[in-house]
Amino acid sequence: MLKTLAVFTLVLITVGARCQSMPCHNLTGLSLPNARVVLAQTVAAGTFRLPTSTEREVREGIPFRRLPAFCRVVLSLTPAQDSDIAIELWLPIHQWNGRLMGVGNGGFAGEIDYRGLATAVGLGYATAATNTGHQGSFTDAEWALGHPEKVIDFGYRAIHLMTTDSKTILKDFYAAAARYSYFESCSTGGRQALMEAQRFPADYNGILAGAPANNWTMLMTNAVVASQALSQTPASYISPAKLPAIHSAVLAACDAQDGVRDGILNDPRRCHFDPSVLLCRGHDNDQCLTQPQVTALRTIDSGLRDRDGHPIYPGYEPGGELGSDDGWAAWLLGPAPGNSLISRFGTRYFRDMVYSNPQWSPEPFNVTQALQDAEKKTGEILNATNPDLRQFADRGGKLILYHGWSDAAIPPVSTINYYNDVRRKMGSGRTDKFVRLYMAPGMQHCELGPGPNSFGQNGPSSASGAENARHDIRLALQAWVEDAVAPSSIIAAKYAGDAAGGKIVMTRPLCAYPLAARYNGTGDPDQASSFVCAPEP
Numbered sequence: 072m073l074k075t076l077a078v079f080t081l082v083l084i085t086v087g088a089r090c091q092s093m094p095c096h097n098l099t100g101l102s103l104p105n106a107r108v109v110l111a112q113t114v115a116a117g118t119f120r121l122p123t124s125t126e127r128e129v130r131e132g133i134p135f136r137r138l139p140a141f142c143r144v145v146l147s148l149t150p151a152q153d154s155d156i157a158i159e160l161w162l163p164i165h166q167w168n169g170r171l172m173g174v175g176n177g178g179f180a181g182e183i184d185y186r187g188l189a190t191a192v193g194l195g196y197a198t199a200a201t202n203t204g205h206q207g208s209f210t211d212a213e214w215a216l217g218h219p220e221k222v223i224d225f226g227y228r229a230i231h232l233m234t235t236d237s238k239t240i241l242k243d244f245y246a247a248a249a250r251y252s253y254f255e256s257c258s259t260g261g262r263q264a265l266m267e268a269q270r271f272p273a274d275y276n277g278i279l280a281g282a283p284a285n286n287w288t289m290l291m292t293n294a295v296v297a298s299q300a301l302s303q304t305p306a307s308y309i310s311p312a313k314l315p316a317i318h319s320a321v322l323a324a325c326d327a328q329d330g331v332r333d334g335i336l337n338d339p340r341r342c343h344f345d346p347s348v349l350l351c352r353g354h355d356n357d358q359c360l361t362q363p364q365v366t367a368l369r370t371i372d373s374g375l376r377d378r379d380g381h382p383i384y385p386g387y388e389p390g391g392e393l394g395s396d397d398g399w400a401a402w403l404l405g406p407a408p409g410n411s412l413i414s415r416f417g418t419r420y421f422r423d424m425v426y427s428n429p430q431w432s433p434e435p436f437n438v439t440q441a442l443q444d445a446e447k448k449t450g451e452i453l454n455a456t457n458p459d460l461r462q463f464a465d466r467g468g469k470l471i472l473y474h475g476w477s478d479a480a481i482p483p484v485s486t487i488n489y490y491n492d493v494r495r496k497m498g499s500g501r502t503d504k505f506v507r508l509y510m511a512p513g514m515q516h517c518e519l520g521p522g523p524n525s526f527g528q529n530g531p532s533s534a535s536g537a538e539n540a541r542h543d544i545r546l547a548l549q550a551w552v553e554d555a556v557a558p559s560s561i562i563a564a565k566y567a568g569d570a571a572g573g574k575i576v577m578t579r580p581l582c583a584y585p586l587a588a589r590y591n592g593t594g595d596p597d598q599a600s601s602f603v604c605a606p607e608p
Contacts, residue, residue, distance in 0.1 A: 092246035095142035095162075101243060103146075105154075106236055110145040113164065119143070121185060140164040141192050144240060148232055151220040156204040156229045159183050160237045161192045162244050168195035171241060171249040173234055173267075173275065175260025176201075178209030178416065180225060187256070190530040197249065199237040203229040210415045212423040222424055226452035227266045230254075234267070234274045251552060255545060257281030257517035257528065258481065261472075265455035265489070268470055272463035277552040279545060281528055282474045282481050282517050285455040285489060287420075288445040289384040290481060293375045294417030295433050295441070297387070300370035302408035307363040311400035316358045317368070318392040320349055325389065330590040335513035335522045338587055338607055339388035339476055340484070346372075371403060374482060378439055385484035390513070391477025397515035402479040412480065424449055458492035464505045469551045471507045471544060471558065473528065473581070475514030477521070483510065490584065507558055508584040509544070514563075523563035523579045525571050559583060562599050580604060 098111035119135045141161045148156035174187035180203040191198035204224030205214040215222050234252070242248045254264050254275045261283025267274050284290055301308050309317075325342035326332050336342055346368040351359035360368065374386030392399045405411030409418075421441065422431040425448045446454075463470070474486040490508045513522015518529055527543030540547040540558065547558035565577035577597040580588045582604035594601025 093244060095144075095164075095244070098142070098144055098240060098244060101240060103236055103239065105150045106146055106148045106232075108144060108240075109147050110143065112143055114138075114141050114143050116140045119189075135189055138189060138193055139166070142244065146236060148229070148236070150228060150232060151223070153218055153220040154204055154224055154228075156201060156224055156232065157183065157206075158199060158201045158229075158233045158236065159188060160197070160199045160240055161188050162197045162241060163192055163195055166195055167197060167245060169247075169250040170196050171234075171237060171252040172196035172198040173230065173237075173252070173254035173256075174198060174200040175230065175254070175256025175263040176203060176209075177258045177260060179207070179212045179214075179419070180259060181205050181207035181209060181211060181214070184256075194531070196253075197237070197241050197245075199233050201229045201233045210412065210419065212419040213429075215423040216427055216429060222449065223452055226449070227263075227270055230263045230267060231271045231274060234271070251276045251549075253277045253279070253545075253548065253552075255279035255281075255528075255548075257283075259284050261285065262287065262453075262455050268460055268463045268468065269455055269457045272460075272466055272468060276467065277469045277548045278471070279528070279548050280470065280472050282478055282483075283455070283472065283486060283489070284481055286384065286485055287453040287455075288442065288450050289375060290485070291417050291420040292438060292442050292445060293384050293386070293482070294413040295421065295436055296375060296438060297371045297403065298409060298411060298414035298417060299433060299436055300367040301404065301411075303367065304363050306361050307367045308408045309360070309364050309367060309404055310357070311404050311406070312357045313360065313364075314392045314399055314404075316349060317346070317360075318390075320344070320346075321389040321392065324348075330592060331596045333596055336388075336390035336476065337512045338510075339390045341607070342389050344372075344389045375438065375442075385482040385488070387479060387482055388476060388484070391475075391479050391515055391520060393521070394479075394515055394519060397479065397517075397519045398477075399479045402516070421445070424453075456489065456492070458489070458496035460493060460497060460506075464497070464501065467505075467552075469505050469548060471509070471548050471551075473509040473511060473526075473544065475511045475516065475518075475520055475522075475524065477513055477515045480516040486510075487584065504557075509561060509581040510584055510587070511563060511581055512579070512588070519569050523565040523577050523581075524569065525566060526561050526563040526581060529571070560588075560604050 095111050095113045099108045116139050117136045141163050144160040146158040172191040174184050184200045188198050188200050204221050252275045261280040262285045264278045264280035265283050265285045268278050321344050324344050329337035346365045349360040372386045375384035377383050402412045425445050474483045476483050494502045514520045514524040527545045531538045540550040542562045544561050550556040560580040560582050563581050564575045567574040567576050578599040580599050586604040587607050588602040589605045591601050
């Protein structure tokens, strides 16, 4: 171990000594196919300022003032006549760790993820991000109207070209190629991650895919169906004020199934909650559900079904109802019928990408026809569902998937389904050599939620004092790629107020699926040491 550390230190020092083999501003003279370097400037340590400031970025407190000096490269790519892809590549001036980190997007993209860039460059990575070819909010898809090439850029082309061009520029700047390349992201970024493994297996050595929106056409169709269930009649809509009652009833029915009452469902698939237990016996109020609301809730839980009633895409799991930012209130219900996040995504996807009709409305909505239309128009471009990862595996690539069991944006079983598809295609023995899946009980969409939800997926936390492969999924991936140390369980932490860096109030192991954390029956349920990874009973 000491020998390995010494060798790594020597490599890091050597790389650092050759950092900035050319002045940053000289990169403007680089010639790249269908690409132009718009800006190349040295940013002194702690001086970077966002091109535009947003409330979200201020609230999240992105640590720009703590960033090291780096060379900021801004590119404009035009692989097609209608393309206009913006890319930023940040290159540490000193102490480059010899690695490239690709950063993904959320929703319909449209923005550079400066938070991801800041996190990665602060850890010593050369790092790149893109807006995928358009500018706009993550819920906006109007840019796709009449622009099929932009949909291709969003689907897969922008991330791939971001990666290849970044490798070229990085090699010129450092006079050395990256020793390893990684990609990590969540949601749409998880879809991008799987698209890279499937279409461009040579781009990255290691890929971390969180809550992947990889079955895009099914996900968006399900979004419309779930949204319509809540507006089927005026009495169908479930107000967010009713979520505490629903959540309490779910916990009363299922919380003790895993051996400990902690407000977390270890595997919600075992919870066969019947919403009719909340049926109003008198007047409608926040502690009960009307019959139309019971019907709507069952539709949300059951997911998509074909014309014969067979399930074809999973629904949302019980136990993740609460939470203002990432719970059901924002994603599934919204402040009024048709105003939830999934409603916006589903409607705008079909309106702007599938039917290219700004007047399109989801009412009426024929599920079978809509799904056929979606697959025909965008399935090949947007879906990252191919389980054949032989080329990625043959190159030594490693893939880690994770998903929160309380995700109200993307049904968590969809990731289990993809993982199982890979195992069927590749064989269980071969799959185990390069793929891991971690399901996080009580975690919502990519983060937050009532359960332990911090395990390095959004950057390390110095407060934990445990920046190592057992507590940090990024470092676990890195150890697997570089040292052939396959990950086992990952220790996740829950911080007070979900403020990473604060007081840790709970830890629990995330187990390599299909294993799950099982309580030993006697220890402190807030400590990971009281759980073992074992098959679900």
